[in-house]
Amino acid sequence: MRREWQIYLMLLPVLIWFVVFLYKPMYGLQIAFKDYSIFRGVAGSPWIGFEHFQTLFGNDQFLRAIKNTFIISSLSLLVGFPVPIILALMFNEIRNERYKRTAQTIVYLPHFISLVIIAGIVISVFSPSTGVINLALQKLGFEPIYFLTRPEWFRPIFIGTGIWQEAGFQSIVYLAAIAGVNPSLYESAVVDGASRWQMMWKITLPSILPTIIIMLIIRIGNLLEVGFELIILLYQPATYQTGDVINSFIYRQGLQGAQYDLAAAAGLFNAVVAFILVMAANTISRRVSKTSLW
Template identity: 50%
Template sequence: MDKPIDPRIRFGENRSSNDKLETYMKKAKRQLKIMRDNWQLYVMALPIIIWFVLFIYKPLTGQVIAFQDYSLFKGIAGSEWVGLDNFVSFLTGPYFWPTFRNTLMLSLYGLVFEFPAAIILALMLNEVKNKIFKTSVQTATFIPYFVSIVVTAGIVTNILAPDLGIVNLLLERLGFEKIYFLMKPELFRGIFTGMNIWKETGFNAIVYLAALMAIDPALYEAARVDGANKFQQMRHVTIPGIMPTIIIMFILRIGQMLNIAFEKVLLLQQPATYETSQIISTYVYQTGLQNQDFGLATAAEVFNAIVALILVYSANRIASKFSDTSLW
């Protein structure tokens, strides 16, 4: 025969549950009070919340197409489910490795050359004492960010044109043969990276300039008293002062390694440069919109997102392990 449960134990368990419930109720009431006191801020944020729900979260439901033999006429509800067949077709297909390799290579070029360019520009501008010159340089490097990518690609194409491009005209004047730069696969990555550096560096440098302004001037004074020159001040005061910002920006950049804007590549690539310019984003565009294979295209994009998530998580874990700065 089972022993009866001690009423005190039962009462203690109920009391513990009641205490937890009361704690949750208090937190909920406190949160409701905060929302009621700051309702104006929530109303101002409402349009952004609605935008995120409609254009970011709601489209995520369409990712189920990756598991279907999707038909545009049958829709998601009427299309046949094929499980992981689309992923298998993408990962074992002839285009997977070339597109994945090219995506990684373009991302590594950006990580090695584009990412430090903004930091170097910010450090150089921070050392400039002439305000007029500093403002002029900052404005000149900032303006390209607002130039449309279509216009930017057009400028690059015209500069490198084989007949009337200024680069080839200079080569001809110097006695060299003209080069059709955009038709050479081995030059595509350098051209693409150079275009991004010209367009993005000035804007990205603003983040580091803001971090530089937050460094306590007393640290520089103490370094000068200790006899540190400009290079030593930069090494021991400036760079450590902006290192948390650098780490956060680096983690975010890692998360975008496979998410290269396809329009930039699409506007520069030629059929002759597919071997180095075909990336996952352009593959998704061509497979989905041109070949009408929506299931395979969605599977490629889902694979892209999964790898990006793994990269962000790994970079954040490494950053939190070796420093005190991380995204979470």
């Protein structure tokens, strides 16, 4: 440490961030087991054990939020996870560097747009009177659809928006993995007469498989961390049936309803399930593929 102190100094801001924003707030998790009062504080509030958890699991809205969270996350994983991989493979096959850079810039761009603006774009596109989708439907002779007030349309719109916004940026990880593939493998394949499609299936994909598995484990660990900011911007009481997730439930109960102890209990449940999922995914991956986070 004395010899490489500059490196540890560069690491210090990250460690401070983790301590202040992740570890220090863990002290407040105890309010999930207390009848919390702002005036009494964390230490002065009486201990009530698992009463809040019993209240949560007897709450139909919370059970609905759990169901919606798993459905939205599972569909996002099933539909959205392969998209960045496919994009990276497609970019890797582009030989015109100028076109490749332009295409990459276009698909990366949505990641850097504010969620408020993204929500505004979605609302405008699906507007029943001026939205592009409904204008096209009217041209085809159909009646306009109030997409954002229809529960059955909320999940496809939310998942599609998430893929459009993040798929391009997430493909960078796979492009970096592809860049690390030994070029001699491709040269040998060309000599053997392999097509580009065969090289992609037999060389590129197997070479980046460890990266794919690691990203999948991380994604499974975040299965309950649905992007609730966009949900809060898009949903309304009419779409709670399919759009309300655990984090939006916590937001309503904790910030809007001032039930901080109940919201903390829901958040703790969320964290424990995420921990179990990532541990299970890592264990299964290590046994099946010999690749894991630890």
